[in-house]
Amino acid sequence: MSKSKKKSALGRGLSVLLNNSDSYSVDNNATEEKIKVGVVAIPINQIATNPYQPRSNFSDENIGELAESIKNLGIVQPITVRKVDNDKFQLIAGERRLRASKKIGLKTIPSFIKNSNEEEMLEIALVENIQRKDLDPIEIALSVKRLIDELSLTQEQLSKKLGKKRSTISNYIRLLRLDPIIQTGIRDGFLSMGHGRSIINIESKNIQLRVYKEIIRKELSVRKTEVLVRKIKENKSPKKPLKPKPNFDQEEKYFSKILGSKIQILTLGDNKGILKIPFNSKSELLKLKNLIKK
Numbered sequence: 001m002s003k004s005k006k007k008s009a010l011g012r013g014l015s016v017l018l019n020n021s022d023s024y025s026v027d028n029n030a031t032e033e034k035i036k037v038g039v040v041a042i043p044i045n046q047i048a049t050n051p052y053q054p055r056s057n058f059s060d061e062n063i064g065e066l067a068e069s070i071k072n073l074g075i076v077q078p079i080t081v082r083k084v085d086n087d088k089f090q091l092i093a094g095e096r097r098l099r100a101s102k103k104i105g106l107k108t109i110p111s112f113i114k115n116s117n118e119e120e121m122l123e124i125a126l127v128e129n130i131q132r133k134d135l136d137p138i139e140i141a142l143s144v145k146r147l148i149d150e151l152s153l154t155q156e157q158l159s160k161k162l163g164k165k166r167s168t169i170s171n172y173i174r175l176l177r178l179d180p181i182i183q184t185g186i187r188d189g190f191l192s193m194g195h196g197r198s199i200i201n202i203e204s205k206n207i208q209l210r211v212y213k214e215i216i217r218k219e220l221s222v223r224k225t226e227v228l229v230r231k232i233k234e235n236k237s238p239k240k241p242l243k244p245k246p247n248f249d250q251e252e253k254y255f256s257k258i259l260g261s262k263i264q265i266l267t268l269g270d271n272k273g274i275l276k277i278p279f280n281s282k283s284e285l286l287k288l289k290n291l292i293k294k
Contacts, residue, residue: 039078041108050091067100078110137193141172179205194222
């Protein structure tokens, strides 16, 4: 096969399987039986995005690269959708492919139609993205927590579904205890999940933010961040046990009797304190002064 013919065949992608040429045209009068199974071409304007999509960050650069690939090679893997109405579909998996196809102006897209309920949509979308490592750690954490909450799963049950250790699931969820500013930093790639796992050992959100700023300013590695966090925790000296305050009741009575005023002794610990002598007028002050001179 010549190079030009080979490129032409590759450029059609799944259109070859669908017996289409360039636009993946679809029979809009297809019966219910025809679209229950298998791959069919569906008009892009009939596909709504997945409301349970765990991924929220889509790189314009990556979408552009994928769009160029689709333009040259066609769509190799179909998206997955579910039918929600006579001519309406909802995306389950493949949002990057859908976005890239829209970008280059495709009218239809090869799609695998699956009968899924809302719980399955959430699960499929999450699993697909996690297995492809398309989600950032915070997106995974939010999605994992959502699966646990909405499907009433234990961490152990979810770990089996995702093929990951239970400790891994737990580590993702713990990231949600970080200050929101730090979570955004992880999502934007300013620090890694390893940095986040170190910072989470600090309870105070204010101190967490101080450490976060230090990581950014000094470009600290995960290892150096762990050392910094350990020093912070070690330097938080425990509160000294309170010592019983010395009792100066007798002395207060003595000075009050001599000076004719209600004297107070304020203790500062270790037998230290302040003698407080109140007065209500200048004449009282002069009287106290004369008494002290005696």
